[in-house]
Amino acid sequence: MRWRDRFLFVAEAIYKAQQETSEVKGHYLNVTAHTAEEIYKRAKFAVDLGVPIVMHDYLTGGFTANTGLAEYCRDNGLLLHIHRAMHGVIDRQRNHGMHFRVLAKALRLSGGDHLHSGTVVGKLEGEREITLGFVDLMRDDFIPMDRSRGIYFDQEWCSMPGTIPVASGGIHVWHM
Incomplete structure (x- = not known):
């Protein structure tokens, strides 16, 4: 199934479910593509679908494409x-790579409303205090020094x- 067909299929399912349940439904349509132009084309199609x-x-997808998007x-x-996607190759390596804290800061600079941040349980598991530290970096205007949180x-x-x-997916937010 091509992206356009998938977007149409999902939008139809969302609107049908909303009509049947009187509840707001949603799905994250993935606009990631091989060029920035293609990303914008997919985003415009999502807008057209409402x-x-x-x-x-x-x-x-790249930071520059992300900023434009x-x-x-x-x-x-x-x-x-x-x-x-692909963060494990970059930030899960103890001997090389960079910490997710750096990637989270770069994302905040690049732009985005919310981010898979990981939790202290589940497949994106991390150390509790360190995870809370980069969660603070993502949300707060001022983050005081706290070495226990990195x-x-x-x-x-x-x-x-x-x-x-x-x-x-499936992780309760209070596990943060």
């Missing part, structure tokens, strides 16, 4: 959910919009 949210894999979504009333100096984000941390 869906409220799209998803982008910011590590595989974030601006497009803001201008067109779409929420932008950020997936972190925050080694005070960090002020001023008016930079935050990103809402989202637990992976």
Whole structure:
């Protein structure tokens, strides 16, 4: 099934379920593509379908494409959910790579409404205090130094919009 057919199929299912249940339903239509132009084409199609949210894999799609998509979504009333596909290759390696804290900061600078952040349980499991530290970095305007959370100096984000941390599928948010 091609992306356009998948988007149509999902949108039809969303609207049908909403009509039958009188509840708001949703799905993150994945607009990640091989070029920025293709990403915008998919995002525009999502807007035309009237869906409220799209998803982008910011590590595989690229930071520049993500920044442009974030601006497009803001201008067109779409929420932008950020997936972190491929992060395990970058941040799960103890001897090389970079910590997810760095990737979370880069995402906040690039733009996105919410991000799969990981939790202290489940497949995206991490150390509790460290996980809470980068969750704070994603949301808060000011993050005080707290070495137990991996925050080694005070960090002020001023008016930079935050990103809402989202637990992976099936994980209750209070596990954060």
